Amino acid sequence: GAVVSQHPSRVICKSGTSVKIECRSLDFQATTMFWYRQFPKQSLMLMATSNEGSKATYEQGVEKDKFLINHASLTLSTLTVTSAHPEDSSFYICSALGGRGDYGYTFGSGTRLTVV
């Protein structure tokens, strides 16, 4: 079945540094990927829609200069958290459209980011 690999699963970084999270569709091509953020005990909040070969579309309130998204190929989208601060600590999850015939989405396993 459709598999989305997200890496790293866990990362700790110092305040002010940047962190890159990768999301790969392993056995299908994903023209569209989505990035979510989830704080403890809360639901998933959509951050942005990533389209292969074009600029990402960000949800209202999400800083595009802070959360850089690149979708350079049909199997890879990356999210870079720039100049990370402790308030950016969260669970980041990607999902990809494709690999299913029912317009369902396949999710990565998530990345736990801790900024110290």
Next chain:
Amino acid sequence: DAKTTQPPSMDCAEGRAANLPCNHSTISGNEYVYWYRQIHSQGPQYIIHGLKNNETNEMASLIITEDRKSSTLILPHATLRDTAVYYCIVRVGTAGNKLTFGGGTRVLVKP
């Protein structure tokens, strides 16, 4: 996409059927009902979806009322591994449409 309403939490006994309700009274004719679940510290997992007919797969059954204003996800024989947050999402079933998550139902399966 239509908004959904789910109870925030529910408990169920291991081995028994778990019935998870979802209200979507403003659903449009071209919107599907999708169910996903999220086990702690993992990404969401697709369970099932439907338009107006009842659906069944290896994981669950989906019962949609005739007026489509509500639905029920049925886990026929709940196991401890079914403990998770279950999300009911209504969206137009075409490529590119984003998934918007509500609060979901936190299901705790007890031995």
